[in-house]
Amino acid sequence: MTRSESLDSPASRAGAEPAVVYDMDVVRGFALSALIWGIVGMTVGLVIALQLAWPELNVGPYLHFGRLRPIHTNAVIFGFTLGVVFAGSYYAVQRLCRVRLFSDGLSRLHLWLWNAIIVGAAVSLVLGHSTSKEYAELEWPLDVAVVVMWVVYGINFLGTVARRRERSMYAALWFWISTILTVAMLYVFNNLEMPVSLGKSYSIYAGVHDANIQWWYGHNAVGFVLTVPILGLMYYYLPKQAGRPIFSHRLSILHFWSLIFLYIWAGPHHLIYSPLPDWAQSLGTVFSVMLILPSWGGMLNGLLTLRGAWDKLRTDPLLKMMVVGLTFYGMSTFEGPMMAVKTVNSLSHFTNWTIGHVHSGALGWVALTCFAVLYYLVPRLWHTTLWSVRLAEAHFWLATGGLVLYVTPMWISGVTQGLMWRATNPDGSLAYTFIETVAAIHVYDVLRAGGGALFLSGAFLMLYNVVRTIQQGESRAPAPSALVAAPAAGAR
């Protein structure tokens, strides 16, 4: 039996057309997998943070920092974040288009292929099969699988949009469409490589060209995996949770087009003071600074949606997560452009400041928004209410506290190390050896691991809360007949 539902489909409420039976199986699958990969990825993150503070924790050939770090980044970016994007976009697209997902077969293939890829990624990275290119470490056989998986998602999502019964496409859909198209382009071109064996290949680009295309990809992985689709989630789930329409449709339009156009140019800000031609570095800086405008436009569009509903913030942990998430989005999209300015970059580049910046975006904006979306989805997917709102509230505070305790030491240690590297004696000689700059930031490495541990403990609370919610939902599950208001023949 397919546990599909049509309870809140507009068509069944209208009663005129045959009811739409939405495919919620695939959404359930993605929501649960994402949560599990999130816990795995964040746990590995905590482990490598501890390894930086206490190098004795590096174990043997397979479990040392160099091999674990890409597992952390891949698990949280592609396991957790993309999982929530798949769940959230599949849930919303059916409602926004008033139609079941394009193909049940593709949905299932997408879910299992994606999970298999994440497992394959973890295993192959532990074994040392890495291309070394950040967030593109997977070797070519997995790259091929990723492309197939992405095409499946694209067909399934765009096919659903094309068959919609709603005339107009809501803003959230534009953001997901842009994600699908742009990530396809980025991933394919950055990962072009010549295979040597199943586990080894060489990039078709060399040196400065490879760096250039890698950071065109790398920065836009941040843009089109960690920003644009999350904004899609924000545009759908924030108004839903707040019970108010999005603040401004015009602002959505401006936000969308200017954001995607400007984002793609900003990659070279990762290569300032590198052998990349100066004009390209300058373009990266200029476009990064311009990005403040659409980013803040989007943030304000979200925050102002709460006009007249701010009181809900007192009692609703989901809205708290979304609002703090948007605030961190605003903060890190201001910090990023500043770090893209040559003068600041000369201090911040290669230091923990960068890692702190990434995490204020990835934990503050992405993870908090993703948590909120999962809290929104799980009770609805299992036809129940959240098992404990107080636990979700505790999660919010642990996450926010952990976030601050993570990011603040990273700023301090980044600036400390940056200043020590450039400090000179009156005679112009260097004031500090490198190892002195390592020793100086040890205490911050410990503190940041503490912040990470707090953040992770919140995620564990969430796991418990979700499990109890699902149990509660299954024990109270209504009879199948109550779930499917219309005969299955009426589906689609």
Add this chain to the structure above:
Amino acid sequence: MAYEWHRKLEVKELTLSVLAFVAVVIGGLVLLIPPYFLQGTIEPVTGLKPYSALELEGRDLYIREGCNTCHSQQVRPLQTETARYGHYSVAGEGIYDRPFLWGSRRTGPDLARIGAKYPDSWHWIHFRDPREIEPRSNMPSFAFLATRALDTSLTARKLEVLRSLGHPYTDAEIANAAQDAERQAGEVAARLRQDGVVLDETAARSETVALIAYLQRLGRGIAFQPTPAPTVTQTAADAPAAPGGR
């Protein structure tokens, strides 16, 4: 209303998709294509040779172990940086670097010009246990590399693939890749033994040896002056016991 034109777009999924794609293609084309036509980013610096068989295997081990997650290989043109590491990196040096290994975080020091800065035996000890040389180091121990014989079964194939991408390896170099690697490993092992390192048969042709060969060539493919040890003025009490405190 000013945004009425967009309403028309919101009902046309194909047009909207095409425009959304065009919007992201423009920036990519402008940033990625022109560098291919600029001198300096495509010409190797004078005297730069492709990696030897052993150095290439060492480089691939550097990638396998994720050394690039903690070590950059890109010296910036800043005075304090060139004083610490040596001449800043130039584009023509990376012509045989697939992938590039500039890195993004210096948990450890930059390695772009590490070649010839320390003797092979320094690296041998440092890989075994970085804290033997520098007690404050937070680098993992890579002792396990010394217990694994270097696998050269793919070396010839690697050179062949790189030649197809434009690296000037000769037929002889490809045919004799494994033997070349053995020979160079023997040279490294001989230097290690000269310095008093005790090596069994596996250790003498181990992965550590290949990694040392790679590190010792870094930054030397180019006719810059070898970098002197950085001059750090400090009191004797602060000075590290070994030259590990670079």
